[in-house]
Amino acid sequence: MxxxxxxxxxxxxxxLRFLLxxxxxxxxxxxxxxxxxxxxxxxxxxxxxxxxxxxGIYIPEIEGMSYLEFIAPGILVSSTMWATSFECxxxxxxxxxxxxxxxxxxxxxxxxxxxxxxxIAFGVFKSILYGSVILLxxxxxxxxxxxxxxxxxxxxxxxxxxxxxxxxIWTSLAPNFEIFAYYFTLFLTPMFLFSGIFFPLxxxxxxxQRLAWLTPLFHTVELCRGLxxxxxxxxxxxxxxxLFIFAVVLFLPPLxxxxxxxxx
Amino acid sequence: MPELPVAGKIxxxxxxxxxxxxxxxxxxxxxxxxxxxxxxxxGPNGAGKTTTVRMIYGLSPISDGELMVLDMDAxxxxxxxxxxxxxxxxxxxxxxxxxVWENLVMFARYYGLQPxxxxxxxxxxxxxxxxxxxxxxxxETLSGxxxxxxxxxRSLINNPALxxxxxxxxxxxxxxxxxxxxQLRSIKKQKITILLTTHYLEEATKLCDRLIxxxxxxxxxxxxxPELVEKHVGPEVLELGLKEDPARWQESIISRYPxxxxxxxxxxxxxxxxxxxxxxxxxxxxxxxxPCQYHLLRATTLEDVxxxxxxxxxxxxxxx
Numbered sequence: 001m002x003x004x005x006x007x008x009x010x011x012x013x014x015x016l017r018f019l020l021x022x023x024x025x026x027x028x029x030x031x032x033x034x035x036x037x038x039x040x041x042x043x044x045x046x047x048x049x050x051x052x053x054x055x056g057i058y059i060p061e062i063e064g065m066s067y068l069e070f071i072a073p074g075i076l077v078s079s080t081m082w083a084t085s086f087e088c089x090x091x092x093x094x095x096x097x098x099x100x101x102x103x104x105x106x107x108x109x110x111x112x113x114x115x116x117x118x119x120i121a122f123g124v125f126k127s128i129l130y131g132s133v134i135l136l137x138x139x140x141x142x143x144x145x146x147x148x149x150x151x152x153x154x155x156x157x158x159x160x161x162x163x164x165x166x167x168x169i170w171t172s173l174a175p176n177f178e179i180f181a182y183y184f185t186l187f188l189t190p191m192f193l194f195s196g197i198f199f200p201l202x203x204x205x206x207x208x209q210r211l212a213w214l215t216p217l218f219h220t221v222e223l224c225r226g227l228x229x230x231x232x233x234x235x236x237x238x239x240x241x242x243l244f245i246f247a248v249v250l251f252l253p254p255l256x257x258x259x260x261x262x263x264x
Numbered sequence: 265m266p267e268l269p270v271a272g273k274i275x276x277x278x279x280x281x282x283x284x285x286x287x288x289x290x291x292x293x294x295x296x297x298x299x300x301x302x303x304x305x306x307g308p309n310g311a312g313k314t315t316t317v318r319m320i321y322g323l324s325p326i327s328d329g330e331l332m333v334l335d336m337d338a339x340x341x342x343x344x345x346x347x348x349x350x351x352x353x354x355x356x357x358x359x360x361x362x363x364v365w366e367n368l369v370m371f372a373r374y375y376g377l378q379p380x381x382x383x384x385x386x387x388x389x390x391x392x393x394x395x396x397x398x399x400x401x402x403x404e405t406l407s408g409x410x411x412x413x414x415x416x417x418r419s420l421i422n423n424p425a426l427x428x429x430x431x432x433x434x435x436x437x438x439x440x441x442x443x444x445x446x447q448l449r450s451i452k453k454q455k456i457t458i459l460l461t462t463h464y465l466e467e468a469t470k471l472c473d474r475l476i477x478x479x480x481x482x483x484x485x486x487x488x489x490p491e492l493v494e495k496h497v498g499p500e501v502l503e504l505g506l507k508e509d510p511a512r513w514q515e516s517i518i519s520r521y522p523x524x525x526x527x528x529x530x531x532x533x534x535x536x537x538x539x540x541x542x543x544x545x546x547x548x549x550x551x552x553x554x555p556c557q558y559h560l561l562r563a564t565t566l567e568d569v570x571x572x573x574x575x576x577x578x579x580x581x582x583x584x
Contacts (some may be wrong), residue, residue: 013343017374024370042580100357107321108374109343140503165301264284 012255013111020110021118022125024101029122040130044079048072051198062200065229072224074197076152077159080131081217084123084160085188088167089180092119096171102262112262113255116172120164120253120254126185127160138228139219146230155243159220162246166216168254172261191217216246233248272299274426274457275320276335281328282315282481289315291481292329297426302458304468304475306566308574312481313461314354317430320459321349334425347375350419350427354434356411358403363397364390364414368421375422382421389417393447409440411446420451427451429460433467445470465566477573484573489566496527497568500542502549504535505557513554521548529572533557536571538564 019239028133029036056067063070087253097103106112131151138144194201194208201209212218219239226232233239275297282290290312297303305313318324320333322342331338333345333358359367368386369379379386390396393413401413414430419427432448433441441464452458462468468475469489477484477492485492493499505515511531517537518528524545529536537543542561549559 013319020370020373021374024359027366027370028359031361099360100353100355101359103353103355104357104359105374106323107349107353108371109347109376110374111343263325 010252010256012113012252014113014117017110018114018117018121021105021115022121025118025122029236039131040079040083044075044134047075069143069197069229072138073228074221076111076131076134076138077217077220077224078192078197079134080127080156080160081163081188083130084127084163085167088119088123088164089171089183092168092171093174093177112259116168116254116258120161120168123164123167124157124160127156131156144228148227148230151227152224155220155223158243158247159216162216162243162250165250165254169257172254172257191215196221212262217241219243273297273460274299276332279329280326280331282319282324289481293483295476295483295486297457297459299457300455302471303451304472305461306463306465306468306475307476307478308463311478312504313478314430317428317461320428321346321351329459331464348425350422350424352415352419352429352432354431356415358411358414360404361402363400363402364395367403367414368418371418372421377422386421389420392450393417408436409443412436412444412463416447427456427458427459429458431463433459433464465570477570479574492569493564495568496572497538497564498540499564500539501562501564501568502537502539502542502545503560504537504554506533506535507555507557517549521545524548536568538568558563
């Protein structure tokens with residue numbers, strides 16, 4: 001009875017030991033970063049070339065920017081979303097299910113909560129790293145108008161956290177690899193297409209605009225486009241607050257669900 | 265009120281129960297592990313061995329009863345307990361992308377140790393496990409036996425007060441298994457307390473000072489390997505591979521030699537005759553010429569004990 005009561009209250013076991021798990025992931029990553037980075041870098045460049053240069057010719061300007069300038073920050077943000085999401089779904093699932101790294105680490109003083117946090121921190125790391133590299137590239141292409149763009153990595157820290165948490169929830173529930181395709185196709189792809197990356201949402205039905213407000217990607221795109229172009233959206237504080245709320249609300253669920261999976 | 269831990273006892277389990285969805289997988293077991301001994305939990309797959317071990321390192325909350333590990337409550341002080349544990353689990357869970365050395369270094373950090381300070385200790389562990397010349401090899405390319413030895417080296421990084429070996433040689437070929445046994449014996453010499461689960465009787469015989477035999481979540485008996493053999497089956501067994509009428513032959517042999525037989529057991533066509541007088545029994549039986557494919561007089565092992573206690577062969581539930 002006592003045990004049952006106690007199990008209703010979730011008390012996360014968290015210390016700085018989660019950094020050890022991050023460190024482990026970084027050590028493995030240091031062996032593969034070249035190929036991994038390339039893959040994550042080529043795709044946004046293809047989008048920029050095809051849409052910005054190809055399609056963009058037919059679009060004179062959006063919100064006072066060339067089409068290329070308009071989509072560049074969104075492409076940057078979306079590629080960090082993909083990178084973090086891949087890491088915290090497939091990457092984490094391999095560590096969890098195939099390599100059994102989680103099982104190994106939790107026999108040491110490191111707790112399962114710290115292992116999950118370590119993986120989430122690694123997702124955040126990738127968000128910042130890939131975003132910064134692409135930011136550097138688009139600034140060399142002359143697509144960055146404002147020095148405020150230097151604050152983009154801070155936004156990517158917050159958005160990376162949210163995407164890592166969302167992915168981790170899915171990972172902790174996933175019975176197999178196939179299930180991740182649903183997450184990508186039904187959740188991430190629609191978000192990618194309807195979060196104001198390729199066109200402003202003003203002309204969409206109101207319901208679509210409201211839905212976009214419920215996605216972390218929309219707010220991230222708004223903030224980053226504002227920082228890169230130097231024209232912050234009027235509601236930028238609301239965008240920032242929304243990301244904060246996502247990050248706070250999503251903090252415990254991955255920990256609880258992963259415990260449910262591994263601690264039985 | 266929980267009883268105070270008894271001095272010199274590394275693990276005390278009292279009426280320990282683990283239920284999954286109302287079904288008891290560990291069903292009220294009691295045992296102690298003393299400081300410095302190698303204690304075995306022997307049983308087929310599904311007996312509750314691994315669940316018991318998972319409760320010890322806090323990966324499986326206890327449903328009922330009490331489990332004290334290193335004088336701490338396993339349900340409440342899991343992290344404190346894990347600081348002093350070394351665990352080699354059934355699955356191979358080394359980091360395949362890292363080298364042998366990096367695997368040890370990462371684990372040292374998990375225990376809060378500075379790898380630079382314990383370099384010599386880590387090197388000694390690799391030498392002990394016969395992996396000294398492999399330290400820069402990627403784990404992925406190691407053989408199964410080497411991986412297992414590395415997992416054992418990894419479990420010794422923090423000089424554990426209790427080393428848990430959960431089926432340490434399952435899945436290894438015989439040669440690799442013997443090498444691992446040899447190394448585990450040298451670890452035993454250092455007087456580390458070891459908890460070993462296994463379904464290999466040979467392993468239990470070779471390594472364990474004392475053991476419990478488990479099946480269906482319960483303890484069937486407890487003792488040293490020779491004690492258990494002596495108690496349940498005696499020193500020798502005569503195996504007869506009968507061609508026909510095994511039950512009738514069993515009956516007739518039992519009634520004919522009541523004094524020579526300690527017990528008997530029929531499994532399929534094989535009749536096991538447990539005895540204290542093997543030579544004499546064999547001689548007598550050869551005179552009545554039962555229709556045998558083969559006969560074999562051999563020393564009894566834990567396998568015979570297990571066969572008798574559970575009514576089945578260990579191999580029968582073996583799903584390697």
